[in-house]
Amino acid sequence: MSTVVLFLSLVALSFAYENIALRKPTYQENPLSTYSHSPDTVDSSNAVDGLRSSLTVWSGQCANSDDHKTTAILWVNLTSVLSIHHITIYYMTGDLPWDGSNGYKARFLGFSLFVSNTTNRLDGFLCFKDNNFTYDTIPDIFTTTCPVHGQYVILYNERLPGVTYPSYYYRYALNEVCEVEVFGCPTPGYYGVNCSTPCPDPNCRYCDLDSGTCQGCKPGYRGHQCELECADNFFGTNCENMCNATCKGCNTTTGVCENGCYPGWTGIYCDEVCSYGMFGTNCSEKCGNCLNLEQCHLMNGSCLDGCAPGFQGVSCTEECDENYFGPSCELLCNATCIGCNKTTGVCESGCYLGWEGIFCHEDCLNHGYYGVNCSTPCPDPNCRYCHIETGACQGCKPGYQGRRCETVSSPPHANTFKEYILCTVCLGLFCIGLVLDGVVIANVIISRKSIKGKSKEVKPAKSGENRNVRTAVDTACEPGEMTRNEPGEMVRSEPAEIELSKPAEMIQNEYQALSDSNRNTRIYDRLQ
Template sequence: MYHRCLLFLTGVTCIAFAYDDLSKGRVATQSTSYMYMNPDLYKADNAVDRNITTCMRTDLIGVNSPDRTVWWRVDLGGVYNIYSVNILFKNYEGHEIRQQGRFAGFSIYVSTNGTRDNSSLCFKDGPKLPPLNFTTNCITSGRYVDFYNERLHGVTYPDGYAYVVFTELCEVIVQGCQASGVYGDNCTEQCPPNCRDNVCHIQNGTCFGCAQGWMDTTCNTKCTGGWYGQNCKQQCSGHCRDKYVCNHVTGQCVNGCSAGWRGTLCDKVCDNGTYGNNCVHNCSGNCLNGSSCNKQTGYCDMGCKPGYTNALCKKHCPAGYFGYRCEKICSGHCLNDFVCNFIDGTCSEGCQAGYIGKMCNSSCTEGYQGQNCSHLCSPNCKTCKPTDETCICHTGWMGPNCSIGCVGSYGENCRYRCSTHCVNQTCNRFHGICQFGCENGYHGQKCEQEYPSTSCLSSGFIGASVSACVFIATAVVIFIIRRKRLFFSGKPSISNKESPYADIENQPGGASTYQELTVPENNKDYENLALQ
């Protein structure tokens, strides 16, 4: 603290300062400077040099000037507790009233950011003319102190106001506490720790405003109930993880964001394609119709696109299933037992033998078989199986593809054996008729009928037997002739009753299938028998 004597034009006046001089030697600026010979003669700094003989001066404002407003500012270099502002206006001997009229109507603003508005207004002069040595209490805090005046067109000012104004400030003394965060008559009391800008009322120590996150006159109460920031007027996002309340100062969520939210304040929704706490998880990308997953859970609320399953749509359909909701079953006919595509059911490697189509779900058309149904069925097949090229054969054929004719057998797939009484056990492979005739003692198409005994040599009935033998021989000859005719015709008998001579095939070279009847030379009793 100090005392300082100021030399006014009217004499020497000693003023006792109870507070520090905050404006001395600080940087000052002004709207305009009156230019007369020396440009530094009326500069803004003259008002803070503590020399009352040097004053600042601006260009005139008012009726004869394009300028209607004037200002001067001092930057204190920091935010301080302020008690009062003292202004010494230029006085000319014999012109005190004129100077008061020029001084009249001024305003003083104190701010932390240089604004001039109602919130920073410290003093506004009224209709009475002010003293040229003016002091007002301005109990506030700030960094910038502004002097402002105006003479506007169309405004009627109080009596004594000058309409042409030169502003001349010789000294501006801002009084307060030089040290930061103190108050009281001697600037020795500490301001509450949470006062905004670490300044408080210079007399009673209450805060002009609180630091972020605090409230009440002394700023010793934290913001509560989900509020934070300057004067606790900002509301938390409500999206902190595990329902924690945000930080009362910054509004940040210390433990991170709840599912679906991001940002330092957890006030931003997850971008499309992300979900979960702090949006750190990526959606599967398999939601139906390209929709985004749920930003909280990651679930595809509209379902999965074909080929995917579970709530997150991250799993492929189980093996053997495909499509939407994995409800469709693969054909099961993919080549080499590969599993079909889980999305559309196609068989990428091709189809098993006997099947065609992208999904291998169509059988070969009738008459085709094998890989890609590219093989024709054998003409000897009654029906062919397309998957393994096997057949059910027409009569007379056998083998996997019915390419082998029956040997010693006949019928479908040669399943019937030729009669054991066929000569060489050989029969027609289509219908089983003995191809080379019957063995001795048998007759019929398939040599299944046995002849009765033909012995005629009984010693007691020789005479009667001769006639009987002649009759039997004649009948046998007729039977042989008719049988040969039927056999060479290639047609079975059309009789309703089965002919015993039908379908006998010719021997190669026209040879008969029957033995020639002869009479032994040593038995002359039966030679040259003829029908009478």
């Protein structure tokens, strides 16, 4: 009798609460292979189409999953989090009596029913788990109260390997569901049979559909009666979410950073890094001229590796001071430059008097020019170089002299290259002559010593020989010397024919060839 009363009360409530699952999105794991039938005949959407006049496989009013699987899942998306009162499931019967001979009973046994805010059943609330139904007690129309709120209603069954199930369970997990009806209020924040009474607590999002007791606060509130706002840096449902650390303060309901972001971040949740070339609060400032176009510091805009040529300062936004250029303005323009480019150092404004070149680093000397950028020729045509400022001649071209190089100079003796070469040759010949003189003198001295040595080797005359016979020594007197002939008689000697040594003969031949030289002639005369 109590079962009948409960059933009748649920029927009455069904007319009071709305079926909030009707024609909502659905999903089924492992849909049945239809072969010759249209897939629509077994699609999961048949479980919420409101039709249940024919509870067979191919009626087009039921959802069917494939056989020989270990799990079976079917869920209904209510499209938003809603308050639920009870759930009713119509199982496939094949339009046959639901008695001991109906084979569909064994497939329904062991099922579970979840309500979740995600498609993961384990994230939700378990409304029912069949641990008690038997082959004889399982109903073909199952209803259970589930006074919770959620977005997904999930029907799950399993036949896992290694797990022992009752003998009357079907071997595999299947979905053979013809209708899933979820009864509750279509609008959050209301309760009562007609869902017309607002929840008593103003910040309550969901309340018990019978008593009105708050079951969940609106985002941004917490407490038993949702009377407290979220603490600083927290937001969302039950204040469970934390604002981003890059956010100066977020909305307690949505998490949007209404007070802006800390420097270096942007986006409504301050979760986006500044784009290239930007920095600062809400990435609203533009980077300066960093070296090699590198990104500046996201918070303060400083250029970590220095500035591009022509700029200076922490953020590289200041141009170089006067007379400075290059990376971070560390290079000094040439002092001969009137004003240089702050990037390249090129003297764009020209050079001071007497200098030229793109960097004003070349003077005018030896160019024959003077003045600004060395552009004016020296006034005197024969001037080799002139004063870089006044143009006054400071050096003449070869062959000219005078204050303005107007006079042709006398022929120089060794001013030209040709004369220099000739002079060098003459000097070399003179030095060679001196060397030869020294060699000749040395040989003459050696030869004289050799001749004197031979004269000492002549034997004395034997007794009885004429003592007037001249010896080799006598004949070796110098020409014009006096020699003794008879006692008391001095006779001038005549040059004797002396056999000279080979070196002396060579020297004599050499000096006969040089007889025109006075100095060499005197040496030759001595050899005679």
